[in-house]
Amino acid sequence: MGKLKDDFTIKYNTSGAIDENGNYLLLLYPREKGASYQYLQMTVAKNDFHILRVSFDDIMGNSTVLKFSGIKMNTGLSSRLFQFQPPSGVSVFKMP
Numbered sequence: 001m002g003k004l005k006d007d008f009t010i011k012y013n014t015s016g017a018i019d020e021n022g023n024y025l026l027l028l029y030p031r032e033k034g035a036s037y038q039y040l041q042m043t044v045a046k047n048d049f050h051i052l053r054v055s056f057d058d059i060m061g062n063s064t065v066l067k068f069s070g071i072k073m074n075t076g077l078s079s080r081l082f083q084f085q086p087p088s089g090v091s092v093f094k095m096p
Contacts, residue, residue, distance in 0.1 A: 004028065009028070012026060012027070025042075026044060027039050038056075038057070040054055040055070052067070052068055052069075
């Protein structure tokens with residue numbers, strides 16, 4: 001996972017830098033030209049800096065809101081959870 005500063009210009013939300021719970025409200029503008037959205041709105045927890053919410057409107061006018069809760073860090077997940085096993089009968093092509 002990359003660093004946000006490499007991919008975005010980050011600013012505090014002009015309508016208020018914090019929400020009613022004291023969490024930080026940020027606007028992330030993509031550095032890459034041609035992104036399918038103008039900016040992301042991100043809510044970051046004041047105590048542990050976990051991302052609580054991300055929202056954006058795409059160029060077609062569709063709104064997307066992602067809310068994160070029950071965040072647990074470093075819980076010892078098995079590496080098997082991150083291994084892809086294609087279903088039988090499916091062709092798998094290696095990239096050149």
